[in-house]
Amino acid sequence: MPAEPPIDSPRRLFEAYELLAAGSTRPIAGGTDVMVAITGELGPIPERMLDLSRLEELRGISLEQGALLLGARATYTEIRRSTVCREHLPALVEAAATIGAAQIQNRGTIGGNLANASPAGDTLPVLLAADAVILVGGQRGEREIPVADFFLDYRKTALAPDELILQVQVPLPRGRSLRFRKVGTRRAQAISKVVMALAWQDLGSAGWKDVRVALGSVAATPIRARATEAVLEGAGPTPEVADRAAETLAGELQPIDDVRSTAEYRRAVSARILHRLLRDAGGW
Amino acid sequence: MSAYRFLVNGAPAEVDVPGMRRLLDVLREDLGLTGTKEGCGEGECGACSVLLDGQVVDSCLVPICQVEGRIVRTVEGLSLAARERGSLDTLQEAFLEHGAAQCGICTPGMLMAARAYLDAGGGPDEDPIREAIAGNLCRCTGYSKIVDAIAAVATPAD
Numbered sequence: 001m002p003a004e005p006p007i008d009s010p011r012r013l014f015e016a017y018e019l020l021a022a023g024s025t026r027p028i029a030g031g032t033d034v035m036v037a038i039t040g041e042l043g044p045i046p047e048r049m050l051d052l053s054r055l056e057e058l059r060g061i062s063l064e065q066g067a068l069l070l071g072a073r074a075t076y077t078e079i080r081r082s083t084v085c086r087e088h089l090p091a092l093v094e095a096a097a098t099i100g101a102a103q104i105q106n107r108g109t110i111g112g113n114l115a116n117a118s119p120a121g122d123t124l125p126v127l128l129a130a131d132a133v134i135l136v137g138g139q140r141g142e143r144e145i146p147v148a149d150f151f152l153d154y155r156k157t158a159l160a161p162d163e164l165i166l167q168v169q170v171p172l173p174r175g176r177s178l179r180f181r182k183v184g185t186r187r188a189q190a191i192s193k194v195v196m197a198l199a200w201q202d203l204g205s206a207g208w209k210d211v212r213v214a215l216g217s218v219a220a221t222p223i224r225a226r227a228t229e230a231v232l233e234g235a236g237p238t239p240e241v242a243d244r245a246a247e248t249l250a251g252e253l254q255p256i257d258d259v260r261s262t263a264e265y266r267r268a269v270s271a272r273i274l275h276r277l278l279r280d281a282g283g284w
Numbered sequence: 285m286s287a288y289r290f291l292v293n294g295a296p297a298e299v300d301v302p303g304m305r306r307l308l309d310v311l312r313e314d315l316g317l318t319g320t321k322e323g324c325g326e327g328e329c330g331a332c333s334v335l336l337d338g339q340v341v342d343s344c345l346v347p348i349c350q351v352e353g354r355i356v357r358t359v360e361g362l363s364l365a366a367r368e369r370g371s372l373d374t375l376q377e378a379f380l381e382h383g384a385a386q387c388g389i390c391t392p393g394m395l396m397a398a399r400a401y402l403d404a405g406g407g408p409d410e411d412p413i414r415e416a417i418a419g420n421l422c423r424c425t426g427y428s429k430i431v432d433a434i435a436a437v438a439t440p441a442d
Contacts, residue, residue, distance in 0.1 A: 004302035009349050028347065035306070035345040036326045049304055053350045077339070101419025102397060103330055106339040107346070188418030189328065 002039045007049035013057050013164075016050060017139045020162045025050045027164060029058075029073055030107035032100070033116040058111065058166060061085060068170040072111025076123075077102075079110065088172050089130065091180035091197060095123045098182045101189045111165040114147075117155045117221065120192050120260075124151075124222035126180055128214035129197035132170045138163040151221035176201050176210075177281070181273045185260070192217045193261040194269045198277045200232070207234045213245075213274065218255040218266050227252045228274070237282030245278060246271040288352045292317065293361025303349030307341075308332045310348050311358060319359040319392050323421070330420035333393035334358045340400035342419075359392035362399060375399055375437050382433035386424035394420045398434045408438040 007028070010016045019025055026046035028034045038045055052058060058073040061082045068089055070079070076096035079085050085093050099105060099113075099122050113121045114134060124147070132147045136159055150158050159165065178199040184190030195216035200208040211232040213225040228249040235241045255266035289298045292315065299314045308325075311317045311334070323331030325344045332343040335357040362373040371377065375398055378384070385391045394417060401416035413434050414427070422430060 002304070002306065004304040007303040007347065007349055009303070009352075031345045031347060031350070032327055032342075035347065049347075051303070051347070051349050100327070101330070102340050102400065102416060103333055103342040103345075103419040104327060106336075107341055188415060 002035060003045040005038070005046055005049050007051050009051040009054050011054045011056075013055060013137070013166075016052070016055060016164060017137070017162070019048070019050050020164065021139045022048075023161070024048060025161075027052055027115070029053065029109045029112050030075060032104050032108040033112060033118075052111075052164070058164075063088065063172075066172055068172055070110050070168040070170070072114075072165040072167060073109050074111075074168075076100075076105035076108050076110075080105065089126075089170060089178070091129075091178040092123060092126050092170075094180045095126045095182070095195075095197075098122050098184070098188075098190075098192075104189075110168055114150065114168070115157065115159060115165055117151055117157045119154070119219060119221055120195065120217045121222060122182060122192060122195050122216065125195050125197040125214035125216045126178065127168065127170070128222055128224055129178055129199035129212040130170045131199075131212070132168055134165055135167040135169060136160075136163045137166045142166070144169075148224060151223075154220040173201065179277050179281070181277060183269050183273065191260060194218060194266050194273065196270065196273050196277070198274065198281075200281075207236045208232055209234070213249065215253070215270060217260070218253050218270060225249055225252050232278075237278040239279075239282070239284060242275050242278035242282070246275040249274050286349070288348050290351045290353060291355045293357055293364055297356075299348065301348060304347045306344050307334070307336075307346040307348055307351055307356070308343040310351075311343060311356075317358050317360050321389050321392055323389065323393075328421070329390070329393075330397060330417075331390055331393045333396040333420060335396055335400055338400065338403060340397045340419075357396070357399075359395055362395060373399070375402065375434070378433040378436045379430070382429045382436065384425060384429040384433040390420055390422040390424075394422065394430060398430075398437075401434070402438060406438055408435040410435070413438070 024047040027050045029052045058071045060071045063084045079096040127147045134145045182195040197214045199212040211229045213228045216222045231245045231248045250271040255263045287300045321331040323329035327342045327345045334343045
């Protein structure tokens with residue numbers, strides 16, 4: 001049975017900030033990660049908990065000034081049902097649909113996926129490929145952290161202990177494409193072996209611009225494969241480019257063997273997924 | 285300790301427990317509703333599935349403080365409406381008819397996940413039914429009879 005540390009359920013953001021500033025406090029939103037993490041088997045039990053479920057400021061999904069704004073408490077189910085997400089960031093809807101099953105999707109949140117910082121977090125490569133920015137806040141004020149700067153090391157993030165994730169901001173430049181692919185043991189309720197997002201701006205004869213290749217489950221954190229991005233930058237999705245990009249990716253990645261898969265499999269599958277995505281994009 | 289109030293199967297409930305107590309433990313230990321089962325206790329198996337404001341959730345992952353003022357439905361509440369006519373919920377009847385339960389540990393959670401699917405207007409096609417119960421593990425039946433039972437109750441899509 002999990003520990004039952006004392007918990008506060010503030011309704012105002014400033015109250016939440018005060019409680020966090022007092023120290024040794026673990027926030028909890030949907031609980032799908034936290035409830036499993038605080039049994040004492042996986043490290044020390046937090047002294048206090050901070051319930052985010054009464055903070056209405058963290059809710060909602062909207063489209064404002066060319067960006068998709070997701071409240072930190074937006075659940076995977078809300079993302080799947082959101083018409084603005086479906087229309088403007090379908091790759092995120094796809095990613096949300098692969099996380100756990102209904103029970104997890106009804107409770108798990110995008111802010112939690114970021115804060116938990118699992119290398120296998122399924123929305124994280126999408127957010128990386130989309131150049132998303134995380135708005136965080138605390139008593140010291142608010143600041144924006146690009147997702148690309150958020151993951152520091154295995155389950156370590158740039159979020160300070162006295163800060164909360166407030167919102168995820170996804171810019172939606174015109175003409176940008178983003179694709180998502182996940183490989184797991186089964187279609188549902190599977191933690192990924194490899195998860196990938198590919199984004200680009202098609203300039204026609206001038207090739208692709210601002211290419212992003214982001215992956216999960218192949219390193220200590222979700223990562224961008226920058227050498228592979230460089231191969232694709234200014235190029236088009238031809239068979240030759242796809243071969244070279246897949247080869248570069250396989251050489252660039254340093255995955256590990258673990259209970260879910262092997263390094264060799266992850267490297268091979270990552271290269272295949274990228275090749276397939278490029279083939280689909282090139283229509284050959 | 286705080287007092288938390290919510291509705292369980294249509295009746296008001298009040299418990300004076302730590303806010304981090306799992307909904308699962310409140311149901312089983314504090315309210316004596318042992319129909320909800322604990323399987324893995326970490327959100328993988330779905331045995332402890334209940335409906336929270338109509339959405340299926342793993343009750344092992346829900347701290348009771350987040351249930352304050354909300355509506356919980358458990359397997360005990362499934363036959364509530366049907367009880368007046370002296371029967372089970374149509375879904376429970378279908379599980380019996382199709383032999384959709386063997387050892388029974390997954391059945392309450394399976395029923396609640398299926399009830400959430402049907403209440404949301406889910407149809408009799410196999411794929412969406414399998415997706416709806418993807419978070420509920422059964423080690424006995426091979427799922428086919430469970431899928432058949434749910435399909436038998438579902439309204440055909442137009």
